[in-house]
Amino acid sequence: MTSRFTELSVDCHDPELLAAFWCAVLDFEVIDRGEDKVEIGSWEPTAEEVRARQMPPTLVFIQVPEGKSAKNRLHLDVSxxxxxxxxxxxxxLGLGATKVDVGQGSGRSWVVMADPEGNEFCVLRTLAPSD
Incomplete structure (x- = not known):
């Protein structure tokens, strides 16, 4: 018996705003909308595909009344x-992210940023082919 990592849920005030931001960051599309949530992904999952193999998880932005109160215990890394x-x-930065200091110090190979609602994420080293 096993489980699959199928989605990562993010509590937020404005699911549409964060979904649009992260779609632009990751080249994802909106795959589902509900009254207080928006799900985005690089594919639209089906039960058969998820059972067959591990697939990239989707992101689900869920509206909650409370605000962010501390540094995230879980964050995304992008390359x-x-x-x-x-x-x-x-x-x-042009999409609405900000640089943040969470005590990482200087001279790191990554950059700590926050999305428009203050959720931290890191930009890691490039994976682009070198010339």
């Missing part, structure tokens, strides 16, 4: 695939 880390940080 640029077609540009430098610096170029990706600039792009994400």
């Amino acid at each position: 640029p695939i077609d540009g430098s880390t610096d170029d990706e940080v600039t792009r994400l």
Whole structure:
């Protein structure tokens, strides 16, 4: 008996705002909407495909009344695939992200950022092919 990692849920105030932000970051699409939630992903999961093999999880943004109160205990890491880390940080700033200091210090190979609702995430080294 086993389980699959099928989705990651993110509590937020504005599911539409965060879904749009993360769709732009990850090149995902909205795959489901409900009264207080939006689900995005790179594919639309079916039970058969999930049972057959591990697939990339979806992100589900769920509206909650309370705000974020502390540093996230779980966060996403993203890696640029077609540009430098610096170029990706600039792009994400243009989408509404901010740089944040969570005590990481200077000289790190990653950049800590926050989405429009303050959820931390890291931009790691680029995976773009070198010339």
